[in-house]
Amino acid sequence: MPEVLKAPLVVEFPFTRSLGPVQSAFLTGLRERVVLGVSTRDGRTLVPPVEYDPVTAEEIRDLVHVGITGTVTTWAWNHEPRRGQPLDTPFAWVLVKLDGADTALLHALDAPGPDAVRTGMRVRIRWAEERCGAITDIACFEPYDGDDSAVTVHAGEFEDPVHGIVAQARLDYTYSPGRAQAAYINALAEHRAVGERCPACRKVYVPPRGACPTCGVATSEQVEVGPAGTVTTFCIVNIKAKNLDIEVPYVYAHIALDGADLALHGRIGGIPYDQVRMGLRVEPVWTEGGRFPDHFRPTGEPDAQYETYKELL
C-alpha cells in the first residue's frame, strides 16, 4: 500500500454570539468585578445565571449580587494544562458554589498541588487584569480563608453593558483523504487523472471517493481518464475570494474528462472569460512543481457536440 497522504487542517473561527439580558448583566458584572446570580421563584440563586429556570422553564431575570468567595463542591487535578485553558501551570478544575449561590460555577483553581485542594475548601476569585465582559475575566480562583463577602440585591445595571462575546476557537486536525482519493491525488502529481469504475453500474467516477453513490458498493478498478475534457456547464465569478490570487472575473466550470461519467470542477484560463462556452474542449495545465492542475485551457479542438455530454450535465 502506498504511503498514507496527510496534511494539516486547521479549523479556526471567531464565533460571535449575542447575549440575552441575564447573560449580558452577568458578563458585564465580571468586567466590573461584580458577580451576579439570578433568583428563581422558589428562592434558589443560580450562578452562573441563566434566563430560564432549569426546573420549571419559567423566564427568570431577578438579579442578585453574590460573593466573590465560595466553597469548592468538587475538583480534579489537571497536571498537564492544555491550550486555551485558564492557567498554563498545573491547576485544579473546580466547581465553586459562591457565597449566596445555590449552584456551582466551573473554573480553574490556582493551587500548589493536589494535596492543597479538597472538596469544601474556601476559595476566592482572582480577577484578570484586563477584563472585557467574558467568563475569562475571572482569571481563576485562589485559596482563601478570610471572611465571606457580602451579598446584596443588585439591579444589574451598568454603563456600557456588553451585548455579545467573540469566542475564539481553533482546532487542529491531520487530514487524510483515504485510499481512493489518495490514489487520485498521487496520480495528479504525475500529471495523470485516475478515476474508479463501479463494478455494478460501470460508471467511472472522477475524483473517486471509494464508493458508488448510486449502487452503494465499493469502487476499486482504476481507470485512466482525460487528460482533455469538455466544459459541460460554467459560471462567471465576479467576487474575489479572500486569499485567492486570481483576477476577477474568471470562469469556473464543470469539466467532463474524456472517459469519465461524472464532471469535476475546475477554473478555465487562457481564454477571455466571455468566450467560454458549453462544449469547449479543454486540457489541464500544471504550474511548475504543482501537484494538481492550476487550471484548464482550450485545446483548440472543435467544440464537442451537445449529444456527447448531455448526460453529464
Add this chain to the structure above:
Amino acid sequence: MMREIAVIAFAQSDTLRSTAEVSEVEMLMPVLHDVVAQTGLKTADIGFTCSGSCDYLAGRAFSFTLALDGVGAWPPISESHVEMDGAWALYEAWTKLLSGDADTALVYAYGKSSPGSLRDVLTRQLDPYYVAPLWPDSVALAALQAQALIDAGDTDEPELATIGARSRATDNPRAQLKGPVPQGDYLVRPLRTGDCPPIGDGAAAVVLAAGERARELCERPAWIRGIDHRIEAHSLGVRDLTDSPSTRLAAERAGAFERPVDTAELHAPFTSQEVVLRKALRLDDSTRVNPSGGALAANPMMAAGLARIGEAAARIHRGESDRALAHATSGPCLQQNLVAVLEGDPR
C-alpha cells in the same frame, strides 16, 4: 396496539486508534454491507435510513453526506441524520417504523477521532458562553464527576480500577483494548488512563424491522419493548453529578423496572460513570453488565451508543439473553441518556 419493532441485525467495525488509510465512507461501507447481508435484504428494500455522526470529529462540514455514498442514495431514498450518537438515530428510525411509514430501517453511525485531538474537539459541545471559553476537556469534566462520587462515598479508586479491568476482560473481537490493561498514571486526577476510554475510529450499524417482517428476516428478533431518552440541565453546576435522574426517568419510561434484565450494555466511557448508571438503573450483581467490554474497551465516537443497543440485541439473537437493557449517552458527564429494553420471544 403499538407496532412491534425489533433489532434484527447488528454489525460493527474493529475500533482502531487510526484509520488514516481509509476515508469515512471506506471505513463504513463494509459494516453497511455486513448488516444488510445478515437480513437477506437488498439496499433498495430498506424503507428508511438514519445515521449519526459529528462533523467536528473530522473537522469538515456536512461530512455525513459523503458517507451516504456507501448507502446507495440513488434513486432517492428516505433518509435522515442526527448530529450525535447513532442511538438517537435509532430512536428516530423507531418512531418512523411506529408510524407505519416504513417496515424496515437501516441505522448506522461512525466516527473518526484520529484526525483531531478528541479532548479538545469535545469542548466545542459545551455551553459557549460560560464554559467552552475555558476549554475544559472531556476527561477533566469526567474527573470532576468522579471526585464528587468519591467524596459522596459512592466509590473509590480501587473500585474504579476493578470496573476498568472487568470491562477489558472481554472476548469481543472488535474491542480496541482487551486483557490486562495497566491502570496507569493520572490523566486528570482522580481518573487514570485505565479509567478512560481508548480513543478510536469505528462504525456500527443495525437493521430494524416491524412485526411479521422481523420474524421473516430474523430467527430470534430483539423486540424493542420500550425506548426513551432524557436530558439533564446543561450547566454542570446545577446538577448532582453523583446521580443521573435522566437515565432513571428514561429507564422508567422504557419499562426497564417492570422486570429484571439479565444483561445491561451501558455506555459509560469512564469507569466512574458506570457507578452512576448502576445506581440510576438499580442494577445489582444479578445483571451481567457490559459483556462486550463497553465503551472502556472500544469507544468509537457517535457509534459506541448504537453499538450498545446492537450488542444487547445480538445477545438476544444468539440466545444468550432474554431481556436486556441498552443505554447510550452523549455529552459531558452523562448529559443525555437513552435507554432501550430489548426482549427475545419466549423459548
